Amino acid sequence: MKPSLVIDSDIVTANINKMAEKCKRLGLEWRPHFKTHQSKTIGRWFRTFGVSGITVSSIEMARFFAEDGWTDITIAFPVDCSRMIELEALSEITQLTMITSSLKALEQLSEAHFKQRPHLLIEVDPMNGRSGVDIEDTSALEDLVDRASSLKTVVYKGFYAHAGQTYKGRSAEDVLAIVAPVLRRLHTLKARFPGSVICFGDTPSCSLTDDIDIATQTSPGNLVFYDWIQTRIGSCTPADIGIAMKCTVIELFPKRNQFLIHGGAIHFSKDADVTEDGKPYYGVVAESKGNGWGNPLEGAFLSSISQEHGMVSCTKAYLETLNVGDEIFVLPIHSCLTADCMGGYIDLDGNQIDHFSSVRS
Amino acid sequence: MKPSLVIDSDIVTANINKMAEKCKRLGLEWRPHFKTHQSKTIGRWFRTFGVSGITVSSIEMARFFAEDGWTDITIAFPVDCSRMIELEALSEITQLTMITSSLKALEQLSEAHFKQRPHLLIEVDPMNGRSGVDIEDTSALEDLVDRASSLKTVVYKGFYAHAGQTYKGRSAEDVLAIVAPVLRRLHTLKARFPGSVICFGDTPSCSLTDDIDIATQTSPGNLVFYDWIQTRIGSCTPADIGIAMKCTVIELFPKRNQFLIHGGAIHFSKDADVTEDGKPYYGVVAESKGNGWGNPLEGAFLSSISQEHGMVSCTKAYLETLNVGDEIFVLPIHSCLTADCMGGYIDLDGNQIDHFSSVRS
Numbered sequence: 001m002k003p004s005l006v007i008d009s010d011i012v013t014a015n016i017n018k019m020a021e022k023c024k025r026l027g028l029e030w031r032p033h034f035k036t037h038q039s040k041t042i043g044r045w046f047r048t049f050g051v052s053g054i055t056v057s058s059i060e061m062a063r064f065f066a067e068d069g070w071t072d073i074t075i076a077f078p079v080d081c082s083r084m085i086e087l088e089a090l091s092e093i094t095q096l097t098m099i100t101s102s103l104k105a106l107e108q109l110s111e112a113h114f115k116q117r118p119h120l121l122i123e124v125d126p127m128n129g130r131s132g133v134d135i136e137d138t139s140a141l142e143d144l145v146d147r148a149s150s151l152k153t154v155v156y157k158g159f160y161a162h163a164g165q166t167y168k169g170r171s172a173e174d175v176l177a178i179v180a181p182v183l184r185r186l187h188t189l190k191a192r193f194p195g196s197v198i199c200f201g202d203t204p205s206c207s208l209t210d211d212i213d214i215a216t217q218t219s220p221g222n223l224v225f226y227d228w229i230q231t232r233i234g235s236c237t238p239a240d241i242g243i244a245m246k247c248t249v250i251e252l253f254p255k256r257n258q259f260l261i262h263g264g265a266i267h268f269s270k271d272a273d274v275t276e277d278g279k280p281y282y283g284v285v286a287e288s289k290g291n292g293w294g295n296p297l298e299g300a301f302l303s304s305i306s307q308e309h310g311m312v313s314c315t316k317a318y319l320e321t322l323n324v325g326d327e328i329f330v331l332p333i334h335s336c337l338t339a340d341c342m343g344g345y346i347d348l349d350g351n352q353i354d355h356f357s358s359v360r361s
Numbered sequence: 362m363k364p365s366l367v368i369d370s371d372i373v374t375a376n377i378n379k380m381a382e383k384c385k386r387l388g389l390e391w392r393p394h395f396k397t398h399q400s401k402t403i404g405r406w407f408r409t410f411g412v413s414g415i416t417v418s419s420i421e422m423a424r425f426f427a428e429d430g431w432t433d434i435t436i437a438f439p440v441d442c443s444r445m446i447e448l449e450a451l452s453e454i455t456q457l458t459m460i461t462s463s464l465k466a467l468e469q470l471s472e473a474h475f476k477q478r479p480h481l482l483i484e485v486d487p488m489n490g491r492s493g494v495d496i497e498d499t500s501a502l503e504d505l506v507d508r509a510s511s512l513k514t515v516v517y518k519g520f521y522a523h524a525g526q527t528y529k530g531r532s533a534e535d536v537l538a539i540v541a542p543v544l545r546r547l548h549t550l551k552a553r554f555p556g557s558v559i560c561f562g563d564t565p566s567c568s569l570t571d572d573i574d575i576a577t578q579t580s581p582g583n584l585v586f587y588d589w590i591q592t593r594i595g596s597c598t599p600a601d602i603g604i605a606m607k608c609t610v611i612e613l614f615p616k617r618n619q620f621l622i623h624g625g626a627i628h629f630s631k632d633a634d635v636t637e638d639g640k641p642y643y644g645v646v647a648e649s650k651g652n653g654w655g656n657p658l659e660g661a662f663l664s665s666i667s668q669e670h671g672m673v674s675c676t677k678a679y680l681e682t683l684n685v686g687d688e689i690f691v692l693p694i695h696s697c698l699t700a701d702c703m704g705g706y707i708d709l710d711g712n713q714i715d716h717f718s719s720v721r722s
Contacts, residue, residue, distance in 0.1 A: 001443060002421065035668055057669045060363065077669050078611045080623060082362060082686045102612055104685045130670055131612055131621050164667065250439045251463055251492055260492050262441060266701045266718070270631040306525065307396055307697055308418045308438050309491055324465045325443045336668055340627045341702075343721075357627070358719075360704075 001327065003263040004246045005342040007225075007353060008292050011242035013045055015223050019206065020049035026213040031055045031074055031199070033221025036336045038356035039345070040068040042224070055219040059086050064356045066094040073097065074199070076160065076219060078123060078131050081108035091115045099123040099160045101133040106147045109154055120148050121160035121199060124189065126182040128164045135161065135185045138192065145193060158197030158216070159189060166204035172234040175204045179211075186214045207235035227335035228284050229273055243345070244286055244293045244329040245338065247310065249322055257319055258303070263310040263330065268302070269337035279303070283330040285312060292348045293329035302330055362688065364624040365607050366703040368586075368714060369653050372603035374406060376584050380567065381410035387574040392416045392435055392560070394582025397697045399717035400706070401429040403585070416580040420447050425717045427455040434458065435560070437521065437580060439484060439492050442469035452476045460484040460521045462494040467508045470515055481509050482521035482560060485550065487543040489525045496522065496546045499553065506554060519558030519577070520550060527565035533595040536565045540572075547575045568596035588696035589645050590634055604706070605647055605654045605690040606699065608671065610683055618680055619664070624671040624691065629663070630698035640664070644691040646673060653709050654690035663691055 016032075023030040034043055035057040043054070043065060053072035056062045059080070062073045074097035079087070081104075090096055096118035100106065109120070122144045125132035133140050148156040163182045169175035186198060201218030203226075212218055225243045226236040247263035272280035285300035286293040300314035310330075322328075332338035339345070343358035377393075384391040395404055396418040404415070404426060414433035417423045420441070423434045435458035440448070442465075451457055457479035461467065470481075483505045486493035494501050509517040524543045530536035547559060562579030564587075573579055586604045587597040608624035633641035646661035647654040661675035671691075683689075693699035700706070704719035 001441075002419070058363070077623065078621065080362075080609055080611060080686075082609055102685055129617070130665070130667065130672060248441055248443055250441060256490070260439065262438070265630070265632070265698055269626070270633075270698065271626070272631075304491070306491070307701075311491060324463055325441075337626055337631065340668075343718075357704075 001246070001248055003248075003267045003342075005339060005345045006244055006246050006292065006329070007042075007345045007347050008242050009045075009347055011240065012042070012224055015226065015240060015242060016046055016049050019220065019223055020051065022206070023218065024050075026210060028213060028215060029053065029217040031217050031219045032224065033057070033076065033219045034065060035061065036221040036224050037339060038064075039354050040065070041353045043068060043070070053217075055221065059083055059090065060360055061356055062090055062094065062096070064360070066090060071095055074121075074160075074219065075099070076162070078102065079105050079109070081105050084108065084112050087118075088113055088115070091118060095119070097121060097157070098154065101125075101131065101144065103144065103147060106144070106151065110151050112153050114153055118154045119157045120151070120154040121158055121197065122148060124159050124161045126161045126163045126185060126200075128162060130162070130164060132161070135189060141189075141193075145196075158193070158199070160199045161186065163200070163202060163205065166202050167229070167233060169204060169233050172208050175208050175234060179205045179209065183211050183214055190214065203230060204233050204235045222336060225335040225339070227338075228331045228333050229271075232273055238286070238296050238331065241331050241335075243335055243339070244331050245283065246327050246329055249324055249326040249328060252319065252322060252324060254316075254319060257314055257316055259312050259314070259319060259322060261310040261312060261328065261330070262308060263302075264305045264308040266307055267338070267341055268305060268310070268330075268332055269334060269341050270305070271334035271337050273333050281333075282310070283332050285314065286329045286331050288327070288329060290348075293331075296331060362607070362609055364628045364703075366700060366706045367605055367607050367653065367690070368403075368706045368708050369603050370406075370708055372601065373403070373585055376587065376601060376603060377407055377410050380581065380584055381412065383567070384579065385411075387571060389574060389576060390414065390578040392578050392580045393585065394418070394437065394580045395426060396422065397582040397585050398700060399425075400715050401426070402714045404429060404431070414578075416582065420444055420451065421721055422717060423451055423455065423457065425721070427451060432456055435482075435521075435580065436460070437523070439463065440466050440470070442466050445469065445473050448479075449474055449476070452479060456480070458482060458518070459515065462486075462492065462505065464505065464508060467505070467512065471512050473514050475514055479515045480518045481512070481515040482519055482558065483509060485520050485522045487522045487524045487546060487561075489523060491523070491525055493522065496550060502550075502554075506557075519554070519560070521560045522547065524561070524563060524566065527563050528590070528594060530565060530594050533569050536569050536595060540566045540570065544572050544575055551575065564591060565594050565596045583697060586696040586700070588699075589692045589694050590632075593634060599647070599657045599692065602692050602696075604696055604700070605692050606644065607688050607690055610685055610687040610689060613680060613683060613685060615677075615680060618675055618677055620673050620675070620680060620683060622671040622673060622689065622691070623669060624663075625666045625669040627668055628699070628702055629666060629671070629691075629693055630695060630702050631666070632695035632698050634694050642694075643671070644693050646675065647690045647692050649688070649690060651709075654692075657692060
């Protein structure tokens with residue numbers, strides 16, 4: 001069979017439930033980032049856990065979910081005012097939240113014609129070095145908040161911050177050490193702008209600390225599936241990973257303890273972790289169990305990929321159990337990109353589950 | 362605007378013409394690999410240069426092109442006999458060529474029911490370490506050829522070899538040094554199995570040497586577009602790159618000589634080249650010129666990407682020319698994966714061009 005991305009819905013709903021419970025306990029509004037699963041079907045699973053506001057990464061993804069009845073959507077990518085017509089149209093069917101750190105964007109927003117006034121969060125950069133205004137640049141922040149608050153076309157609400165540097169951690173201790181200075185600065189921000197919303201929290205921090213309760217809202221998304229890199233970061237255990245790629249064994253190479261699977265870069269993406277000796281790898285084989293998968297197999301990993309080819313390096317003992325035509329399960333390095341490449345899922349019973357990327361072009 | 366992958370059809374047709382002429386001169390049949398462009402529209406451009414046989418990387422891609430009238434298709438991925446029903450159905454509408462290095466696959470093929478008997482190439486591994494039987498394992502090769510020749514369901518034709526190690530070269534000299542021992546072994550193979558077809562030739566070797574004329578057929582595909590990594594390998598110049606991503610400038614960061622574009626891992630893929638100091642980068646900015654692009658800009662490159670965010674590092678001088686909302690062009694590292702991520706193109710006049718990945722799910 002061709003490669004298929006399989007969902008274990010028990011694991012996925014347990015992951016959703018765990019974060020929903022944590023947010024309730026901490027008094028946080030969870031607005032899960034749907035860019036990980038990008039699925040209307042999976043999106044609906046969140047509703048039963050009390051989720052009503054969501055986060056997406058593009059205007060077209062916002063439309064996709066708005067058309068499935070989501071009426072409260074944050075687009076967590078700096079607003080692109082060259083697409084105002086699309087944003088105005090979206091504001092007719094959903095309550096948008098936009099983010100920006102650009103005075104020019106605020107000027108352009110002041111001339112927009114929205115049906116429902118979008119909420120606006122100023123994006124602050126919490127020492128991540130990606131988008132947003134430096135969280136310590138108080139003067140720039142005040143200018144932005146003042147200008148945003150004066151706009152008639154949008155409603156200033158507060159701040160959005162993404163600390164992507166937590167992904168560099170390789171243990172819970174690492175992540176906590178990385179996030180600690182961010183949390184201190186968020187406390188300062190909160191004290192300086194009382195009453196402002198703070199939206200903060202990525203999958204590593206939200207999985208590993210209660211101190212995210214400095215935030216008002218949080219939007220981690222990856223934890224719906226988790227993935228191999230999250231086990232390496234320390235955010236989860238392999239048993240929490242809710243998706244795996246089912247691939248057919250094509251050829252066996254006993255001399256080099258390797259085998260070829262159908263499953264390559266267009267299925268997994270080229271996102272990699274690195275071995276202890278600095279070599280990239282693209283996934284980890286898990287034992288087959290029932291109609292799904294179980295524990296990761298020691299020393300069986302996707303050591304190279306090209307467009308459709310995947311080469312698994314493994315132990316002699318494991319290789320001897322395999323035959324051409326067998327199907328194996330591979331835990332992806334980065335579930336968001338793997339799901340985006342695949343454009344769809346099946347559940348353990350073989351039912352199809354939708355994904356936005358198969359319809360977005 | 363959202364990111365769009367733009368084709369300069371003059372460059373693309375010049376690339377096709379150049380390779381078509383070279384193959385004519387060398388007496389080689391060019392069966393271009395369509396996994397790079399995956400487009401019915403672009404596929405048709407090849408017909409005017411005398412191409413009638415093509416190469417693809419999957420059964421579903423073979424069907425896609427067979428349905429557009431291609432009646433002679435090599436699937437250059439080891440045949441997956443668990444999908445015999447699909448292969449049998451395909452054999453009703455096209456002349457298939459299959460590759461394998463598995464005796465078990467040959468056994469399974471012996472029981473298939475094909476409408477048109479597929480051609481069969483034994484895949485040899487020319488010191489690449491991916492798929493195929495070791496090119497120097499004469500005993501295994503003889504067994505495979507004997508068994509393949511005895512089959513009534515398929516027609517044994519010869520050998521298929523892919524020397525992916527040429528992609529490790531970083532100059533024409535490198536590539537020639539890497540391919541030389543492969544060519545010597547192909548000569549030995551040809552002498553041992555006279556009359557057998559040899560299909561050989563990747564984009565670096567086909568771009569850089571006439572000595573590929575040891576082959577009967579050749580199937581390079583990337584050269585339809587080329588890309589940044591091919592300029593680094595030495596296969597082409599930047600002026601030969603036929604596609605570029607058009608991205609909107611979202612935010613400027615003058616303090617760090619960077620700017621944010623809309624364009625990330627789901628657009629470019631995570632395939633990377635590395636800078637001299639070992640840091641990955643994901644594309645190179647080219648100057649805008651007319652409604653397309655011109656030369657690459659010195660020191661302006663995509664230094665980090667996440668799902669939708671792209672961060673460009675550049676010179677102060679270039680940054681000062683930019684405004685939020687401008688559109689820039691980025692040359693991709695690896696055009697095959699970028700095209701697969703995007704699932705479609707536009708030409709310089711804005712006309713849509715199809716891609717298989719937008720319809721394959």
